Amino acid sequence: MSTYILGISCYYHDSSAALLKDGTIVAAAEEERFTRKKHDTSFPINAVSFCLESQGITIKDVDYIGFYEKPFLKLERVLSQHLEMFPYSLKTFLGSTPSWINEKLRVPRIIRKKLCYNKDILFIEHHLAHAASAYLLSPFKKSAILTVDGVGEWTTTAYGIGKGNDIHLIKEIMFPTSLGLIYSTITAYLGFSVNNSEYKVMGLSPYGNMNRKTNIYYQKLKKVVDVKEDGSYRFDMSYFIYHYADRMPSKKLCRLLGGPVRKPGEELTQRHKDIAAALQMVLEDVMTKILNHVHKVTKQDNIVLAGGVALNSVYNGKILRNTKFKKIWIQPDAGDGGTSMGVASYIYHTLLGKKREFVLKDAYLGPSYSTKHIKSFLDKNEIKYSEFKTREELLKTTAKLIYENNVIGWFQGGMEIGPRALGARSILSNACNPEMKEILNLKVKHREKFRPFAPVVCEDDALKYFDCDNPIPEATDFMLMVYPIKKQWRTKIPSVTHVDGSGRLQTIRRGQNPLYYDLIKEFGRLSGIPIIINTSFNIRGEPIVCTPYDTYKCMMGTGIDYLVMDNFLIKRDHNSRDIWDSEKYATD
Amino acid sequence: MATKIGEKVQNFYNKTPFPDYELDKFNSKDDLVISAYPFAKILDRSIPQNATVIDVGTGTGQLSAFLSLRRKCVWGIDFSDSSLNKARQLKEKLKLDSWHLKKVDILDSKQIEAIGMKFDYVLCLGVLHHTGNAYGGFKNILRLLKPKGYIAVGLYNKMGRVPLKMRKTLAKTIFKDNNKVKDWFIRMQIGDVEDKERARGWWNDQYLHPHETSHTIGEVLRWFKKNNIAYYQTVPASTPFYQGNLEIAGVWNDTNEAYPNFPIRAYNQISWIWKTHHEGGYWITFGRREN
Known part of the structure; x- marks a missing residue:
């Protein structure tokens, strides 16, 4: 009998499902492709249905279901961030409460009910799911791991080492300090949509002044981000309000960058382009320092990356040139969508201890038609x-x-x-x-x-x-x-x-x-x-x-x-x- | 089936094979997959690949042919020669070696025994209500079921069938010569179809059949109890407000559906009057032999 493990990611952005059969990812898809709603966050019922149908099985053939984060740990973070920022956070808190009550805290129940499933559901931390999606699907038997995204439960950046079947995350940076969220904040400032258009800012950056000495916005952003030699970083949070409000750039940040938030459709000026360039340069500085430190600590030649920041292809192309790593691997769905593959692989290889033989060589895991x-x-x-x-x-x-x-x-x-x-x-x-x-x-x-x-x-x-x-x-x-x-x-x-x-x-x-x-x-x-x-x-x-x-x-x-x-x-x-x-x- | 009803029904199916299809439509195994009903696909996914399956009253055999694509041993039995002949032509055309066909009258226990093997899955969908002795037929087909084997029984429901019976009366009386209304009635049941043979087959089966009985959930539950069959579920569901997704959960999945006690099943069968009238009040009960 084959072992089937279903990985699920949902209720934040880019819901997805992935099916692993005896260690091989045999099907994976994002829910948005079926519902036709970009970055759909809803329960991936269509993606699950596709995964099962592609293998000619039903839910009772599935041995484990894995979920890509720990909802209660995340709630702890959400509650503490709102308590800390009370009363400013009240509006956001009240806005997010229904989804916590109806969906996020009821994930096990929803899974059982929607999928008619009665076996084990395992929850693993968000960044562990990212790390697993990067390392366990890679061709490396040993590798350093770096995950950087907006935020998981508490973690925003983590590094560690993968050996054989095991993943050990060594250190992490916690919310509200987040390289992903600063990128999203400036994305919002430049008039693009958050969790969607970060790549547009990356594409805009070469039009700006890429000289660190003469780009004034680079100098300004450096004041906001304090990076240490080991790559650890923290922000001056007075420039941000994402930890308690929906609108991400603060008035202080607008003053620093010399103007209000650009409205969508408004003309992109050289100032906007320079800000995009400055942001990209800050990201690259921080990432290079982190990666050099990770290399020093792990002493590995290989690096695998995951998390939304790993989709920054402009920086990815510079990693082997700017750091001591010799080989790099990033999975095709490095953002949250890919965590469903990560959690399924983690259960199979790390928790069940089954041998790693599969390498994700292509991304054609979605529906096909005869x-x-x-x-x-x-x-x-x-x-x-x-x-x-x-x-x-x-x-x-x-x-x-x-x-x-x-x-x-x-x-x-x-x-x-x-x-x-x-x-x-x-x-x-x-x-x-x-x-x-x-x-x-x-x-x-x-x-x-x-x-x-x-x-x-x-x-x-x-x-x-x-x-x-x-x-x-x-x-x-x-x-x-x-x-x-x-x-x-x-x-x-x-x-x-x-x-x-x-x-x-x-x-x-x-x-x-x-x-x-x-x-x-x-x-x-x-x-x-x-x-x-x-x-x-x-x-x-x-x-x-x-x-x-x-x-x-x-x-x-x-x-x-x-x-x-x-x-x-x-x-x-x-x-x-x-x-x-x-x-x-x-x-x- | 030596009874008068049996002879009538046999003659009927010999004249009008069911569910019938144009053989030219199936030129490859892929065609079987494409034309399979969604529920056939759900059944296919719910039955493990290594299981042995028998489709009792297979007729012209689309379901059992489709199930045989992924399996080593699938049987289809029926007592109509002309239905089986069509099925045999299909088997030969598509070279379906794992699909076995045999003429068997399910009311004749000797013929059932003569098959000489037992199966992991016994499907008897839309057959017993045309036999004149539904319970007798049910007991006979249990002879084909292995211990711990799974069974599916599809029947017309007493309540759910009421609207179709009314349509039937209208079609025979007021709208006797009105083909437009008749077309509309059959389209209501099977949707728009280009395949005229199939539409005719359905019309005959639903509106002109010489014999049919209808049954209740309670009746089937009693059959199950008497014969040591554990109840799993019904399709459509017997539990009110049940929102399970069949495509994911499949059938014989015992996780969610509660046992339909009398008030629950009474409520549901009333709701089936409007919920299942498109299907002519057809429902399937799933169970498993306990020993």
């Missing part, structure tokens, strides 16, 4: 399509369409876990066309002009075009590392070259996704440069598509020219748009 299923969907909805006769034909036609500057929707195999589209639910286009960024923004993405598009390149070609670490870390496969593009290529792939000459590349190994790999090679044969733009298959503000229905609907609502769905080619212009204005015509 050719028959997709054909029946297309036929039922009277969608006009053509079918590729051979794999060669699919590759040649798609590469040619990309080369001819069409925007291609690419739907193949299992959906990715984590915030990045990695070649299963992607929009692909020609990276060599200087106009492509504008075309993509105009036709599909409608996103801020400053945000770059990401290149995808075959792993064996990456060193030719990018100034990557050598050997290329596996984290690059998950689009989690930003590296400089080599100078001679910057003008040849302008659409994916960021203002500072860098690119947030995805490397692809043939074993991970042969069709995607061969497509890029085929495109290379046509264009001379085997690099394609890969952006997520969604429109701004929506989660990445999941089902054939979501995908087709997204295409028809945008300017995507062609959709390559499994073995079928669908041209948008060949299909009537009106019927897809209403969901009632669609079935899936």
